[in-house]
Amino acid sequence: MRLKHLLTTTLVSLTTLTSAIYQDAAYTTDWHIPLLGAPVPDSTFFHTPSIDSKASLIYTLSEQNILGAIKPKDGSLVWRTSLDGKGRGVARKATEKVITGLGGNVEARRAGDGRVVWTNSFPETVQDVRVEASQNVLVLFDDGKVRRLASGSGDVVWEWDGLDKSDKVHSLIDNFGKWTVVSVSKDHKLRATDISSGAEVLFSESNITDLEQIFGTSEDTGLIFWMENDKTILKNAIIVAKESKTVATMDPEYEVQSVQMFQSSATSYFVHYQSATHSWLESYFLTPLGLEKVYNTDSQFGQSALAPGQPPSNEKPIPFTWLSPFEGIKIMAVNGIDPLAIVKFNFSDASPVTGFTFAISEVIEKADKTFAVRSFVTGSNGDTHLFRDGKLVWSRQESLAGAKHSAWVELKDHKTEEIKEEVELESHQNFVAAYIHRTTRHVQELVTYGLPWLTQLPKRLINNVLNGGNLEEVVTGPYRDFFGYRKYLVLLNDAHILSAVNVGAQGKLAWQMDLNRGDTKLGEVVALYHMGNGIVSIVDKDGTHLKIDAYQGRYLHAEKLGKKISSTTLVDDAGTPTIIGFTPCGCAVIVNTKKALSAPMHITIRSSDSTLTGYKLTTNDDKALTWSFAAPPGQTIRTLTPRPAHDPTASLARVNADRSVRYKYLNPHLLHITTTSPADNTLTSFLLDSVSGEILATTTHTSVDTSYPPRALVTENSLFYTFFTDDRTPGTTTKSHTLISTDLFESPLKNDRGPLANAEEVSSLDPERKNGKPTTESRAYILPNPPLALGVTATGQGITTKDILLYLRSPTASLLALPKRVVSALRPVGREPDEADREEGLAPYSPVLPVPNEGVLNHERKLVSWRDVKVEVSPSGLESTTLVAVVGEADVFGTRVSSSGEFDRLGKGFNRVQLVLTVVGLFVGVLAIRPRVGKGGVGRKWRGM
C-alpha cells in the first residue's frame, strides 16, 4: 500500500508536470465548430460595418438568438454574441450599428466589432424594431406600445400606447412616412393603426387566425399582403385606399406553405410562392384599379428563394435574384410592366444545398453593364452557403447548432467485424467441430493475411521509427480506430435535423438526415438513444418511434405506438437495451421490444413540478405505485440526477494515508434532487433511494437566488451541485456561484463497511438486507464564473482519477477540467494539513477554486453556447482517456481528457530512434565483447584462478 501511495504521489507529481499545456500540444486533439444557427429571414442582411468601408459583411440573427457577422469572402466569423432573452429576436441594420430586440431588451451594437453601444430594457416583449432614416429606433412591443429610442443613447424619446389592448400585434410599417402598426383584432380581422393620427382601418373578410398568415408588409408604399381561407386566397390592401383586394386565388391542392412579397420598383411587386413540392414566381404591376399580374414563371420542382438586391439609388428597379436548384441564379428586375431576366448564372455545384429556404443577395452592376452577384443562401436544413456568380464559395454547418438531444455511437471494429459471422457459427457448434472450425479459420487467416503482413512489416517498422509511430491511422467508414478515439456523436436539433459528427476526425460530418422529409412526421422529440450495434432510436411525444442506422444515416424502421409519450428511459433488460416510455397518464409502454420485462424494474417518473412517483414495473407489465415524493410546500424540483449509465467503480473504498480505508457509499439507486423555494430563497438538496423512495440525506442552503438554475452531477459516491448565493444580510453581502462537493461513505469510522458489513447482497426493500444511510462529508467552493453545465470524465474501468468538467460562462464560455481532489469534500478545514493530508494530495481548504490555465480545455477558443448546454462524455479505447464533447444552442466542441496523463500510451516525446539505436548498440557491443570474454575465461581456467 505504501508502494501504491508512493506510486500515486509520483504519478500525481508527474501528471502536474505533463499536464502543462505547451503550444504545440494545444489544438491537436481538440476541435471546435463555431456556429450561429439557422438564420432568421428578416434579420439577415448585407451591411457595411462603417461608412468608409466598401466591403460589406453578412449580419445574421439566428434561430438560437445568436447575432453574428460573417465575412462573405471565406465564411469566417468576425464576431458573434449570444443575446440574452427568450423568444424570437429581430435584428435591423442602422448606420454603423446593428439594432437587436429580444425579449424586453433592445440593444445597439457596433457593426464592426459587436460591442454594445447602448442597451435598454423594458418589461414588455419586443415584437418589431424599425430604424428611421434619422437613425432613431422605433420599437413595437407585444402589448401594442410603440417607443421611439434615441439613436445615440437608446433612451425613450416618446411612447405611443393607442392600440386596442385585445389586438395581437404583428409588425410596424412605414406607410408613406407614417408609422403604422399592423395587428389582428379580437374578432380576427386585420387592423392597421396609424400611430401619428390614431386612425384605424380594418380589413379582411374571412378570419385571420394565425399571425403567420400576414407575411408581407411593404415599406414605403403602405401595402399589406396576407392570406385568407386556409392559405388559398392571397389578398392585399393599400392602407390609404382602406380596402382590400384579392390578388390571387390558389388551388388548395397546391398546399402553399409560404409566400414572400417584395417590391421591385415604385409600381411593381414580386410574389414568390412555395408549395410542399414546387415553387414559382409572379410579378404584379400596381394600377389605379389594383394589382395586375404581368408575369409568372412555370412552377418548378423543389425549393427556391427570391432575394432582393440593394435598394435603388436612383429610379432603377431593384435587381432580384431568384435561386432555384434547376435554373441556377437568375437576376431579374421588373420595371413597370416589363419583366426581364437580365442575367443568368448557372450553379457550378449546388449539391450541398438541400433546398433553398431563403436567400439574401448583393448585386453589383459594373460599369460595363455586367453583374456580379453574391448570394447568402440558407438551405432547408439550416446550413448556410455563399454563391459568388453561381459558384459555391463556402458553406457553414449551421445545422449542427441547437442540438437538444445527443448520443454517442460506438463504431464497428475492423478486426472483429470480418470474423463476426464465423465466431457466431462456432458458438452454435459442438466443441470438437468448433475447435476444428477455429483452427482452419486461423490457418486460412495465416494464408490470407500472413504474407502481406510480413511484407508490410519493414514498412511499418520504418514508419514507426521515423514518423514517430503515428498510430492514429486514417480510418474511414463506420470503423473504430486503434485507440478507440473514433466515435460518432449523433445530434438532433429542434428543426429535426439528425447529424452524426465524427469525434475522432475533428468533428467532421459523417452523415446528416432531415427527418422532416421522412414518411413518418416527427413531433417534439422526447429522447434519442443509442441502442448498440449502430442503431439509434428516436421517440417523440406523439408516440412515434424511429430506428435509424447510425453508421450510414438511413431509416431502418418507423412505427406509431398509438400513445402519447411524455418521458422515457433506456434500461438494460437481460442484455437487451429496452426503452420504457410513460404516457402523460403514467402508463408504461415498452417501446422497442414489445416484450414484457424479464425482471421487475423500479422506475421513477416526475409527476409534476414538485412531485416524483416511484413505480414497480413487474414482468407481466403490471405497475404498482411504490412511493411518492413531494417537495415541501412552495418548492419546485429543479434538478433530478441519477448516477450516470456508465459509472464503473474500480475501488470500493477510499484509502487513507495510514492505509486504513473509508468505504464508499455505492448505491446504484442513488437519485439526487434539488428543489428551490423562491419565497424564502432556499435551495434544498435531497438524496433519495429510487427503489424505496427513502430520503437518505438532505441539506438546505439559505440566501439562494433561485432564479439562477442549479446544476447537479452524481458520480460513484460523490455529488456536486451549484447554485447562486445572494446573501443580502447587512454587513455580509455575498454574491457567488457556489459549488457544493459531497462525498458519501458507508460509515463515519475507518475500516467499517456499515451495517451490512460483508454481506454480498443489498436490497432497498428487504429490512434484513437494507443498507443504512450514508455518512456525508461536504465542502463548498466558489466558482470563478457562472456554471452552465457539469460533467465528469468516464473511463472504461474507472481506474483513472476523475476530472470534474465545468462549462462556465464568462465573456465567452469555457470548459474547465478540475481534478477531483481539487474539489474534494475532504480537504482539511480549520487546521493545518498534516502529513497524511499531504500524502493524500489534499490541499488545505480554501473556498475560491483556482483556475489553472492547463485546465481550460478550449484554450483560447471562444465557445458561444449559453443555453441547453450539455457536456457529453464517453470512454475511449484507452483507460487513461475520456472523449468529451460540448453541445448546446450553438457550438460543438470536442476534446480528449487524460486526467492522470496518457499513462497507457507512448507520448509524442518518446524517442523511438534512440530506443532502436540503444538496442542495436547493445547487441553489437555484446557481439564484440563476447569472444574476448570467452578467451579471458579460458585463460583464467588455465592459470588455475
Add this chain to the structure above:
Amino acid sequence: MQSGPPKISPVASPQWVIDLNTLPPKRKPTATAIPDPPGFSSSSSSGKKTEAAPVASVADTDDLFVKKAWEIAMAPGKSLPMNAIMMYMSGNSLQIFSVMMTFMLFMNPIKALFSVGAAFEKFENERTKGRLFLVKLTYVALQLVTIALGIWKVNGMGLLPTTRSDWLAWERERTPLERSAIAFNS
C-alpha cells in the same frame, strides 16, 4: 609444538617439510638483550601455553568447546543493536539502500538458520551434544529476533499486507437485488 601424531619420516621430504621441522630456534629473551616493552610478558603467556596444553583434560576441552559455542551463539545478539540502529537510520522510504539492507537482514539469519548444525559442528562430540542443545536454541532464538527486527522494518516500510486497504481488491461490491431507472427527460 612438536607434539602430535608420531612422525613417519618420508623417504625424501620436500624442502618445506624440512623447513617446518627445523624451525629456527626461538629467540630467548635475555636480560642483556633489548628490554621488552612495558606490559609484555612473553615468558608468562608462552610458558602457560606450553604448560597448560599437556595438562588439559577432556572435560576442560569440552568446557572450552561449549564456551566457544556460546560465543558464536551470542554473536547475532551482539550485532542486534547495531542492526536496529541501522534499520532505524535508513528510514522507511523505498530506496535501493534501505531495501538492500532490509534484504540482508533477512538473508543472513535465514542462511544461518539453515546451517545451525554446521555452525556448531566443530564443537560437537558425544559429550557436548547435550550441552550444545541450549546453545543452539539460543542461537536460533537470536536469529529469529533478527528476523523479527527485519519484519518490524518491513512493516515500517509498509510492505506487509496487514491493513484493510491491502485486502480491498478481494472485496466485492454488493449485488443489488432490485433494478431501477429514472424516466426523466430534461
